[in-house]
Amino acid sequence: MAPPAPDAPAALDLDALLEVAREVVAEACGLLAAARPAEIRTKSNPRDLVTEWDTRSEELVRTRLAARTPSIPFLGEEGGASGGAVGDGPRWLLDPIDGTVNFAHGLPFWAVSLALMVGGTSQVGVVAAPALGWTFWARRGGGARYRIGGDDGALAVSAIDRVAASMLVTGFPYDRAHTRMNNFTQWEHFQRTAGACRRLGAASLDLAMVARGWLEGYWERKLKPWDIAAGTLLVEEAGGRVTDTRGGPLDVMAGEVVATNGAIHQEMLDELGKADATQARRDAEAGA
Numbered sequence: 551m552a553p554p555a556p557d558a559p560a561a562l563d564l565d566a567l568l569e570v571a572r573e574v575v576a577e578a579c580g581l582l583a584a585a586r587p588a589e590i591r592t593k594s595n596p597r598d599l600v601t602e603w604d605t606r607s608e609e610l611v612r613t614r615l616a617a618r619t620p621s622i623p624f625l626g627e628e629g630g631a632s633g634g635a636v637g638d639g640p641r642w643l644l645d646p647i648d649g650t651v652n653f654a655h656g657l658p659f660w661a662v663s664l665a666l667m668v669g670g671t672s673q674v675g676v677v678a679a680p681a682l683g684w685t686f687w688a689r690r691g692g693g694a695r696y697r698i699g700g701d702d703g704a705l706a707v708s709a710i711d712r713v714a715a716s717m718l719v720t721g722f723p724y725d726r727a728h729t730r731m732n733n734f735t736q737w738e739h740f741q742r743t744a745g746a747c748r749r750l751g752a753a754s755l756d757l758a759m760v761a762r763g764w765l766e767g768y769w770e771r772k773l774k775p776w777d778i779a780a781g782t783l784l785v786e787e788a789g790g791r792v793t794d795t796r797g798g799p800l801d802v803m804a805g806e807v808v809a810t811n812g813a814i815h816q817e818m819l820d821e822l823g824k825a826d827a828t829q830a831r832r833d834a835e836a837g838a
Contacts, residue, residue, distance in 0.1 A: 562640060564666075564673055567619065568689045571664050571676045574614045578607045578646065578662045579680035586656075601654055604628050607646035607662060615642055622666070627776050638669040643802075645776040648677075649752030658682055663754035665779035670801065675780030677754045686758040686784050694761055694787035705788035707811035708763040713821055716766035716814050717746045719756045723772040730833055731771065739825035757781025760809050761788035767810040767818050769795065775802040785809045795822055 585603045608626040615624055619642070625631045626644040642664065647653050649660030658681030666674035671690070678685040686705065688694035694705035710716050718740055722733050740747050748765070750756060753773060759765045761784035779802050782792045791812040792800045797819050800807060810818055 562668065562673070564689045564692070567666055568674045568676075568687060568692075570615070570618050571666065571674050572685075572687055574611050574618070575662050575664050575676045575678050576685075577614065578611050579678050579685075581610055582607055582647065582662070583680045585653075601647070601650060603653070604647045604650055608644060611644050611646065611662075611664065625776065627774065640666055640668045640673075642666055643776045643779045645754060645774075648754045648777060652751045657751075659750055659755060660752050661754045661758075663776065663780045665776075665783065667775075667779055667802070670803070672779050672783040672802070675783035677758045677780050677784065679752075679755060684755075684758070686761065688761075688780075688783045688787040690783065690787070692787070694784045696758075696762060705761045705784060706763055707761060707785070707788050707790040708766055709813060710766050710811065711813040713740075713744050713767075713814050713817045715745045716818075717748065717764075718744045718767045718769070718818075719748045719750060719759070719765050720768065721749060721751065721753055721756070721770045721773075725772075730829070733771065735829040735832065736769070736822060736825040739821065739828065743821055753777040754781040757809055758784050760790060760811065761785045763788075763811070766814055767808070769808045769818070769822060771795065771806040773805045773807065775805075778802055778807050782807060782809055791815045793819070795819070795826075 582603055605628050608628045612624055612626060622640045622642055624642045628646060645663040647660055648663045653660040661677050661679040663677045665672045673690040676687045683699050685697045696703060696705050720733060756768045758781055760768050782800060785792050790810055792809045794800055795806045795808055808819060
């Protein structure tokens, strides 16, 4: 098992900051609830989309947090950093629309994801999917909760203890057509070994569904920190386990994660290692 994450500095009132995060995310969700993109642009390649609503959502959250927590720097997917130097202190991380490709196509599986990190460890996290009526939130050491329609409750991971009986979820990088690190070999491997595999298009919601007990495990590489900072906290506080792909401590800046209900974690790491070995062998045979 990985060592427990460090506590937040005593000067931070995490309960109050969680309430701020929930309120600001709710406001962003209100902005986006009836949004329909009129302007869709590409970023790193034609599969990496951004809409005017990504920018509007981020600007709203950035402005509200600057007013309510002016001493805490901010990092957003679209606009970058603001609020001064970070060091080992607290920082807000925002994905204003996680699942922009889904959003741009009218598929309701997307979310606003906001986390407060301190020294590389998530302390507060909120993930909300307004088109689905789902909200998930957590505070380090304080558990994790959900609101789905009129149902409220504590998040808790599932008890399934075999990969063969598990439903797993993952994603693929935007540059998947041009890189060998595209997760195809790993996907094929788990399609053969897991009970089921899904690809849904929003990392924060993938993680929230592991925390909710709907899925048993999630793996992915080539991620950004705002993709997973909130969702990984949900999993941990719901009783699950989160590591890098080799079983070491999670580093959201490194861009890789395995998150599970805990019961299948080591088996999932072992199977992922087998898939990685297969990919390495194929790359060697291809002269990569």
